[in-house]
Amino acid sequence: MKAILLKKYGTPYDLTIGKVAKPVPKHNEVLVRVHSASINDWDWGLVRGKPFVIRLFFGLRKPKIQFPGVDISGKIEALGSNVSSFEIGDEIYCDLSDCGLGGFAEYVCVPEKILSKKPSNISYSDASALPHAGVLALQGLVEKGKVRSGQSVLINGAGGGVGTLGIQILKSYGVKVTGVDSDKKLGLMKSLGFDSVMDFKKTEFTATGDKYDLILDAKSNRSVFKYARSLKKNGTYVTVGGSMVRLIEIALMGSLISLFTSKKLSVLILEPNKGLDRISKLAEKGQMKPVIDGPHPFDKIPELIQYFGEGKHLGKIVVEMDE
Ligand SMILES: NC(=O)c1ccc[n+]([C@@H]2O[C@H](COP(=O)([O-])OP(=O)(O)OC[C@H]3O[C@@H](n4cnc5c(N)ncnc54)[C@H](OP(=O)(O)O)[C@@H]3O)[C@@H](O)[C@H]2O)c1
Incomplete structure (x- = not known):
């Protein structure tokens, strides 16, 4: 599968686009085919290893995390053996910030417990901007x-x-x-x-x-x-x-x-995904619609992270994976 790879701290242009093995879900995980992802301050911090506190969590000299990307929406393609609340084909969205990141890739494995069903009336792009x-x-x-x-x-x-x-x-x-x-x-x-x-x-x-x-x-x-x-x-x-x-x-x-x-x-210390059900309800009622910058192509992620860091964007920057 195609993925954005983080091999060292530096600038967003040090990210590379590579081919890696498709992940296999553990018992409590689902395999998601990522449709859209959005860019966050975490991505800007992680690629640079700045502020320094980032390195305390992600590795002092070299990032321990190979695949960045926090916010995703997509479709479930496979289930771990203990997954009970979701089915293959379900459309989901979530924040991966406390389960290893990895949203800037064609596929990611996600623990069942952090997933929410994507409101059916909103696009994948809008959903990836919300969590x-x-x-x-x-x-x-x-x-x-x-x-x-x-x-x-x-x-x-x-x-x-x-x-x-x-x-x-x-x-x-x-x-x-x-x-x-x-x-x-x-x-x-x-x-x-x-x-x-x-x-x-x-x-x-x-x-x-x-x-x-x-x-x-x-x-x-x-x-x-x-x-x-x-x-x-x-x-x-x-x-x-x-x-x-x-x-x-x-x-x-x-x-x-x-x-x-x-x-x-x-x-505030963020508790990722806690309250996302409430965001889903607002979106279902048409009371929450993110402002989107994009959607942009997946391959543009490095320059879009730089664009985010320079404050040139309006609203949430969203990328879509190739079909
Ligand atoms: N607490 C936690 O656990 C936790 C977890 C994750 C993230 N975060 C943090 O939460 C924040 C997320 O905010 P966000 O997604 O809304 O970020 P954002 O999209 O970057 O928005 C921040 C806004 O502030 C503006 N700004 C810059 N300097 C300013 C100033 N001096 N006074 C007033 N506004 C100014 C920016 O404008 P320009 O774009 O023109 O600069 C931008 O519009 C980030 O700081 C992130 O690090 C916290």
């Missing part, structure tokens, strides 16, 4: 953020995967949502339903004096005290990603601030 970013948004806003009707919410980095899905999750909550991102994403954000938008290069949201009940951050790069000042009394700040130094600061100082004030500041 990682959709679940991050859901866990950040709903599980950890405990969003409630009538609140004022701000999403920082709102024009990316998490923000563009997060706003769709928030629609049923009756909240007022502000989105912060770069100028070129503001039109898209307004079209998705953000009540107000801000260009981070022109306006520093922590300096406007406005305060929010809930802040979801996909790009933490400010001091924890600035975030705390932007929260209302009893407000909550949840970050899903950003600069490593800032994440450590928020994890340490955030818990101290939470101890001594009514404000809660924390870092």
